[in-house]
Amino acid sequence: xxxxxxxxxxxxxxxxxxxxxxxxxxxxxxxxxxxxxxxxxxxxxxxxxxxxxxxxxxxxxxxxxxxxxxxxxxxxxxxxxxxxxxxxxxxxxxxxxxxxxxxxxxxxxxxxxxxxxxxxxxxxxxxxxxxxxxxxxxxxxxxxxxxxxxxxxxxxxxxxxxxxxxxxxxxxxxxxxxxxxxxxxxxxxxxxxxxxxxxxxxxxxxxxxxxxxxxxxxxxxxxxxxxxxxxxxxxxxxxxxxxxxxxxxxxxxxxxxxxxxxxxxxxxxxxxxxxxxxxxxxxxxxxxxxx
Amino acid sequence: xxxxxxxxxxxxxxxxxxxxxxxxxxxxxxxxxxxxxxxxxxxxxxxxxxxxxxxxxxxxxxxxxxxxxxxxxxxxxxxxxxxxxxxxxxxxxxxxxxxxxxxxxxxxxxxxxxxxxxxxxxxxxxxxxxxxxxxxxxxxxxxxxxxxxxxxxxxxxxxxxxxxxxxxxxxxxxxxxxxxxxxxxxxxxxxxxxxxxxxxxxxxxxxxxxxxxxxxxxxxxxxxxxxxxxxxxxxxxxxxxxxxxxxxxxxxxxxxxxxxxxxxxxxxxxxxxxxxxxxxxxxxxxxxxxxxxxxxxxxxxxxxxxxxxxxxxxxxxxxxxxxxxxxxxxxxxxxxxxxxxxxxxxxxxxxxxxxxxxxxxxxxxxxxxxxxxxxxxxxxxxxxxxxxxxxxxxxxxxxxxxxxxxxxxxxxxxxxxxxxxxxxxxxxxxxxxxxxxxxxxxxxxxxxxxxxxxxxxxxxxxxxxxxxxxxxxxxxxxxxxxxxxxxxxxxxxxxxxxxxxxxxxxxxxxxxxxxxxxxxxxxxxxxxxxxxxxxxxxxxxxxxxxxxx
Numbered sequence: 001x002x003x004x005x006x007x008x009x010x011x012x013x014x015x016x017x018x019x020x021x022x023x024x025x026x027x028x029x030x031x032x033x034x035x036x037x038x039x040x041x042x043x044x045x046x047x048x049x050x051x052x053x054x055x056x057x058x059x060x061x062x063x064x065x066x067x068x069x070x071x072x073x074x075x076x077x078x079x080x081x082x083x084x085x086x087x088x089x090x091x092x093x094x095x096x097x098x099x100x101x102x103x104x105x106x107x108x109x110x111x112x113x114x115x116x117x118x119x120x121x122x123x124x125x126x127x128x129x130x131x132x133x134x135x136x137x138x139x140x141x142x143x144x145x146x147x148x149x150x151x152x153x154x155x156x157x158x159x160x161x162x163x164x165x166x167x168x169x170x171x172x173x174x175x176x177x178x179x180x181x182x183x184x185x186x187x188x189x190x191x192x193x194x195x196x197x198x199x200x201x202x203x204x205x206x207x208x209x210x211x212x213x214x215x216x217x218x219x220x221x222x223x224x225x226x227x228x229x230x231x232x233x234x235x236x237x238x239x240x241x242x243x244x245x246x247x248x249x250x251x252x253x254x255x256x257x258x259x260x261x262x263x264x265x266x267x268x269x270x271x272x273x274x275x276x277x278x279x280x281x282x283x284x285x286x287x288x289x290x291x
Numbered sequence: 292x293x294x295x296x297x298x299x300x301x302x303x304x305x306x307x308x309x310x311x312x313x314x315x316x317x318x319x320x321x322x323x324x325x326x327x328x329x330x331x332x333x334x335x336x337x338x339x340x341x342x343x344x345x346x347x348x349x350x351x352x353x354x355x356x357x358x359x360x361x362x363x364x365x366x367x368x369x370x371x372x373x374x375x376x377x378x379x380x381x382x383x384x385x386x387x388x389x390x391x392x393x394x395x396x397x398x399x400x401x402x403x404x405x406x407x408x409x410x411x412x413x414x415x416x417x418x419x420x421x422x423x424x425x426x427x428x429x430x431x432x433x434x435x436x437x438x439x440x441x442x443x444x445x446x447x448x449x450x451x452x453x454x455x456x457x458x459x460x461x462x463x464x465x466x467x468x469x470x471x472x473x474x475x476x477x478x479x480x481x482x483x484x485x486x487x488x489x490x491x492x493x494x495x496x497x498x499x500x501x502x503x504x505x506x507x508x509x510x511x512x513x514x515x516x517x518x519x520x521x522x523x524x525x526x527x528x529x530x531x532x533x534x535x536x537x538x539x540x541x542x543x544x545x546x547x548x549x550x551x552x553x554x555x556x557x558x559x560x561x562x563x564x565x566x567x568x569x570x571x572x573x574x575x576x577x578x579x580x581x582x583x584x585x586x587x588x589x590x591x592x593x594x595x596x597x598x599x600x601x602x603x604x605x606x607x608x609x610x611x612x613x614x615x616x617x618x619x620x621x622x623x624x625x626x627x628x629x630x631x632x633x634x635x636x637x638x639x640x641x642x643x644x645x646x647x648x649x650x651x652x653x654x655x656x657x658x659x660x661x662x663x664x665x666x667x668x669x670x671x672x673x674x675x676x677x678x679x680x681x682x683x684x685x686x687x688x689x690x691x692x693x694x695x696x697x698x699x700x701x702x703x704x705x706x707x708x709x710x711x712x713x714x715x716x717x718x719x720x721x722x723x724x725x726x727x728x729x730x731x732x733x734x735x736x737x738x739x740x741x742x743x744x745x746x747x748x749x750x751x752x753x754x755x756x757x758x759x760x761x762x763x764x765x766x767x768x769x770x771x772x773x774x775x776x777x778x779x780x781x782x783x784x785x786x787x788x789x790x791x792x793x794x795x796x797x798x799x800x801x802x803x804x805x806x807x808x809x810x811x812x813x814x815x816x817x818x819x820x821x822x823x824x825x826x827x828x829x830x831x832x833x834x835x836x837x838x839x840x
Contacts, residue, residue: 067683206787234786
């Protein structure tokens with residue numbers, strides 16, 4: 001049984017450098033064809049392909065994007081017409097195949113957990129996404145401008161949250177949250193922030209992201225700090241206190257450490273934020289997230 | 292064994308052909324005798340050496356360290372009194388992405404390992420410098436599940452044996468990395484791959500396949516170590532006319548899965564090799580494959596020369612939760628009781644009489660909701676309402692299991708069994724799909740429940756006599772690291788946060804840790820060279836070694 005490598009070496013038909021050149025030409029041609037092939041979904045409007053795509057979606061995408069592609073605590077609602085990383089078939093293909101750098105969206109097949117999809121299966125998934133997509137962009141119910149006023153004003157969101165470089169540091173940056181999470185999730189995060197804690201740092205190969213847990217520590221000298229966990233392992237803790245000070249601790253040097261899944265963020269009930277103001281706030285997050 | 296003595300014959304003939312005198316040959320023989328057999332005999336691993344692995348604790352001759360699968364090192368230079376002083380000695384970088392799952396072998400000062408994308412390498416175990424490096428040219432259209440990983444090599448004679456992601460079995464010359472033989476047991480395009488370390492017994496290389504996510508028909512093969520000739524095949528899904536075939540509905544056996552993707556163990560006393568199998572296909576949808584689906588999720592006792600089945604034990608019948616039984620079946624003897632210990636992916640710890648495959652008992656070692664009753668022989672049985680549904684049904688353990696392929700260890704000193712446990716429940720949802728050769732065939736989806744408590748992990752020390760937990764070391768999140776125990780009174784494990792940790796085996800107290808810089812996705816091992824003990828583990832793309840200063 002000869003190895004490909006061996007037969008390559010043994011071949012005297014072409015000198016190696018010509019062979020390499022030949023390979024390079026082939027690669028360029030294939031890349032060009034592949035690029036063209038990825039412009040348009042060959043299964044556009046094909047209900048059967050959309051059905052197959054639904055199976056693929058459930059197996060590969062629902063983990064973050066939810067069972068009906070309506071989003072969840074990890075990924076955006078894909079039933080929205082407006083996709084942050086491009087709306088065309090080619091954009092969707094690229095997003096699925098190559099992932100989105102700097103986000104939790106991995107390249108196809110690179111999650112290290114499942115199998116990944118063939119090119120055909122990716123197109124089927126795109127057919128499925130198109131089939132559940134809301135036809136027209138939903139008219140924003142709220143007033144985004146007023147939402148911005150609330151964010152930086154009376155609702156005091158900016159005390160802890162930053163948008164486009166302006167605001168506090170204690171909570172997650174919300175610049176892209178509007179496009180990265182479903183509306184239901186955004187509403188829930190304001191009304192009941194402890195139900196699903198926001199996710200912070202994700203590390204390569206680590207399965208689960210750090211969550212914004214609440215932590216209270218007492219140092220050896222008796223100083224008490226309260227804040228959020230930025231990252232931790234069995235031996236160390238990185239936290240930000242409510243004064244936005246960063247602390248790096250070795251756990252065994254602390255007098256006490258208590259964690260809680262009760263978010264530091266207040267639950268904004270109807271009294272603190274009316275339904276209308278909430279809609280305005282969400283409208284602002286969606287508007288800024290789509291930029 | 293002829294092939295083991297061959298190099299000596301060749302060497303003698305070579306010297307003779309050069310006109311060397313008998314005197315010189317005698318002098319060489321004298322040098323070997325005086326200098327100890329190791330330097331010139333290196334990598335001449337006879338079947339007898341594999342049987343007697345306990346006599347050479349400085350070496351790590353097979354995936355689990357010994358035929359019993361204990362992953363126990365008899366070295367005690369690093370022990371509870373000095374483990375806190377451990378320091379890194381060298382690192383070897385594969386420079387590849389993805390999971391680096393190898394357990395290295397060490398034979399007479401040379402370390403042999405595998406890396407991502409079917410890399411293999413031999414290193415000077417003293418310095419970490421490569422002697423040879425090999426990488427398989429893999430076809431572009433392979434889509435192996437769960438990472439382009441490989442867990443290690445087997446060694447026999449002057450060859451190391453590698454299973455590949457395109458489902459080949461390859462013998463490499465242990466001194467050069469040259470390909471000696473290369474056979475293809477099956478066409479990878481059907482969804483087959485090989486990720487496990489083979490097991491060498493006598494003159495055979497025994498290996499199983501992965502592919503439970505594709506609707507393969509699983510099997511275990513044995514190859515002649517010298518020639519690559521296949522000696523037998525045991526189909527883990529019986530064909531027409533074979534016992535067990537009746538446990539499959541219609542033609543479902545043809546795509547029944549039951550891969551054998553973790554290295555087996557071997558009992559020389561009864562000449563039995565023990566192998567475990569994975570899920571039936573599709574993994575999370577039982578419709579269309581009514582029946583127990585033998586021999587999926589089973590422990591198999593096979594005769595090594597023939598592949599003949601002596602007995603089997605099925606852990607999860609008609610599985611719908613991906614509860615592969617692919618955890619190393621660890622052999623332990625207690626007086627006249629000859630046992631197999633397995634902490635199963637389904638959350639139960641099983642004690643099995645390995646003379647007949649009868650269950651002694653099964654006790655949960657992690658949170659279990661799929662079963663709430665046992666049959667007359669004590670085997671846990673599934674709740675009717677635990678099946679996946681279209682809307683989703685939350686079941687514990689989740690699809691990744693209460694444990695997985697990461698190796699457990701049995702420490703004969705503490706007489707405890709240590710296993711990595713994962714506390715993660717999942718929502719199992721069906722996603723009906725048609726079978727298409729080589730395509731993913733889960734028939735399902737699973738994902739964490741947003742409302743659930745956070746997922747955690749733990750290293751648990753279990754008393755095999757009772758199945759009860761003696762102590763646990765909590766991991767902040769679930770880990771994929773295996774466990775090593777040593778005669779120094781230590782157990783070593785890693786976590787998802789990148790720490791490699793030494794714990795006191797008796798108590799679970801942490802004595803030392805090192806931040807590797809990436810999650811540990813491998814099972815550690817230990818070896819010695821020049822009288823110095825090392826512990827080695829793969830993390831990120833580095834193989835790291837540690838020793839006392």
